[in-house]
Amino acid sequence: MQRYKCVISYDGSGFSGYQVQPNKRTVQSELEAMLAKMHKGASIKVIGSGRTDAGVHAKGQVIHFDSPLPIPEQKWEVALNSMLPEDISVLSVKKVDPSFHARFDAVGKEYRYVLHLSPIRDPFQRNYASRYPYPLHLDAIREASKFFLGTHDFTSFCSAKTEVEDKIRTIETIDFINVGDLLTIRFVGNGFLYNMVRILVGTLLAVGSGDFSPEDIPVIIEKKDRRFAGKTAPPQGLYLWKVFY
Amino acid sequence: MQRYKCVISYDGSGFSGYQVQPNKRTVQSELEAMLAKMHKGASIKVIGSGRTDAGVHAKGQVIHFDSPLPIPEQKWEVALNSMLPEDISVLSVKKVDPSFHARFDAVGKEYRYVLHLSPIRDPFQRNYASRYPYPLHLDAIREASKFFLGTHDFTSFCSAKTEVEDKIRTIETIDFINVGDLLTIRFVGNGFLYNMVRILVGTLLAVGSGDFSPEDIPVIIEKKDRRFAGKTAPPQGLYLWKVFY
Numbered sequence: 001m002q003r004y005k006c007v008i009s010y011d012g013s014g015f016s017g018y019q020v021q022p023n024k025r026t027v028q029s030e031l032e033a034m035l036a037k038m039h040k041g042a043s044i045k046v047i048g049s050g051r052t053d054a055g056v057h058a059k060g061q062v063i064h065f066d067s068p069l070p071i072p073e074q075k076w077e078v079a080l081n082s083m084l085p086e087d088i089s090v091l092s093v094k095k096v097d098p099s100f101h102a103r104f105d106a107v108g109k110e111y112r113y114v115l116h117l118s119p120i121r122d123p124f125q126r127n128y129a130s131r132y133p134y135p136l137h138l139d140a141i142r143e144a145s146k147f148f149l150g151t152h153d154f155t156s157f158c159s160a161k162t163e164v165e166d167k168i169r170t171i172e173t174i175d176f177i178n179v180g181d182l183l184t185i186r187f188v189g190n191g192f193l194y195n196m197v198r199i200l201v202g203t204l205l206a207v208g209s210g211d212f213s214p215e216d217i218p219v220i221i222e223k224k225d226r227r228f229a230g231k232t233a234p235p236q237g238l239y240l241w242k243v244f245y
Numbered sequence: 246m247q248r249y250k251c252v253i254s255y256d257g258s259g260f261s262g263y264q265v266q267p268n269k270r271t272v273q274s275e276l277e278a279m280l281a282k283m284h285k286g287a288s289i290k291v292i293g294s295g296r297t298d299a300g301v302h303a304k305g306q307v308i309h310f311d312s313p314l315p316i317p318e319q320k321w322e323v324a325l326n327s328m329l330p331e332d333i334s335v336l337s338v339k340k341v342d343p344s345f346h347a348r349f350d351a352v353g354k355e356y357r358y359v360l361h362l363s364p365i366r367d368p369f370q371r372n373y374a375s376r377y378p379y380p381l382h383l384d385a386i387r388e389a390s391k392f393f394l395g396t397h398d399f400t401s402f403c404s405a406k407t408e409v410e411d412k413i414r415t416i417e418t419i420d421f422i423n424v425g426d427l428l429t430i431r432f433v434g435n436g437f438l439y440n441m442v443r444i445l446v447g448t449l450l451a452v453g454s455g456d457f458s459p460e461d462i463p464v465i466i467e468k469k470d471r472r473f474a475g476k477t478a479p480p481q482g483l484y485l486w487k488v489f490y
Contacts (some may be wrong), residue, residue, distance in 0.1 A: 120336060123256040123333060
């Protein structure tokens with residue numbers, strides 16, 4: 001048995017998220033179906049660095065799996081891509097130690113959220129950015145974002161359905177890339193709770209529209225109650241960009 | 246009755262082309278179904294500047310239709326977009342003289358063809374660019390493209406199915422925009438025959454790969470026979486960018 005670490009990219013539009021669900025098309029189930037074919041029906045479990053929701057994209061999701069097949073490292077990429085559907089792509093494959101674990105060994109993640117700031121619909125952005133048609137106070141958003149940096153209890157910024165108990169996370173970087181009518185918000189941290197990036201974005205948009213002021217952020221953090229933060233921004237603007245080990 | 250000229254954009258991925266076909270989802274049939282709803286079931290004919298094939302996109306297709314509804318010009322855009330599916334967008338609506346005709350009055354068109362020059366599949370480009378994974382001689386392509394400029398009989402560069410008799414067209418501009426691993430080829434001319442841009446691109450790729458030399462182009466033009474030109478490049482890289490009146 002050899003363990004392999006793969007970096008993969010997928011267009012989330014056609015998937016009911018990353019994780020296996022009965023009777024749904026998911027990224028994990030496509031990967032496992034493909035590996036089962038390669039291994040003559042033997043079931044090969046795929047472990048991802050974490051889930052992504054329906055409609056959420058990945059530019060650098062990381063997975064691992066074990067295989068007994070005597071395929072040289074450099075041939076795996078071509079072999080896997082030749083059997084995968086067009087909306088998933090394997091960007092790299094590396095042999096790793098059997099102790100490597102895509103989820104438990106991750107020490108950080110980068111997510112990006114893309115906003116399409118336009119009153120006019122663009123058919124080419126509908127699945128790849130979240131459209132925001134109203135004026136936005138970008139300076140207020142930048143100011144508000146600074147309150148999220150550092151180590152906080154992010155209970156106010158995760159889905160009430162979150163099962164993990166420890167809701168303390170550290171955000172290292174939040175920055176902004178503005179190209180034309182696309183505004184990308186980049187989040188780098190040691191980990192993100194369920195729906196956390198989308199709720200952070202929804203809260204920043206509430207600051208940008210004037211519903212909240214930047215100084216409301218520390219108060220919302222302190223409340224430790226999801227009801228005080230902004231809306232959950234839609235999934236199609238979100239990209240799991242990179243996983244750090 | 247008032248005639249309206251609209252500029253529309255669509256993501257061709259989900260359509261069996263522009264023109265109405267029985268039991269297929271097409272751009273024209275979606276537009277006409279939407280207008281029928283607005284007009285309480287009355288059938289409103291939509292005329293486009295020309296067809297686009299299945300999978301081909303439009304950033305600036307032009308259509309016209311007639312309506313008796315007393316809607317002010319500036320309200321049409323919002324009204325139409327609110328009823329259209331997300332993969333079609335109306336960018337502008339203008340009242341025009343009843344003599345205006347989207348097809349017959351067009352004096353020129355701009356098409357763009359996007360190539361994804363990469364050995365690695367990108368799930369986000371699969372419907373929006375045509376991937377070319379081999380080395381390309383860009384200088385040879387540029388040189389070859391010059392032979393297409395001006396007025397020629399383009400019989401060698403259109404589908405054998407083409408019904409129009411006059412195959413003489415004038416190409417004003419062919420240029421190249423290279424950003425990262427995307428190469429966009431821009432074609433501006435007074436009109437393009439069926440499949441003409443895709444066959445021009447397929448022929449330029451044959452030059453770029455070394456199968457043809459630039460000097461073969463005038464010979465292929467002279468042959469007036471489709472079999473001498475290159476392959477028809479796939480539809481998903483093609484965009485009807487602008488129609489000139």
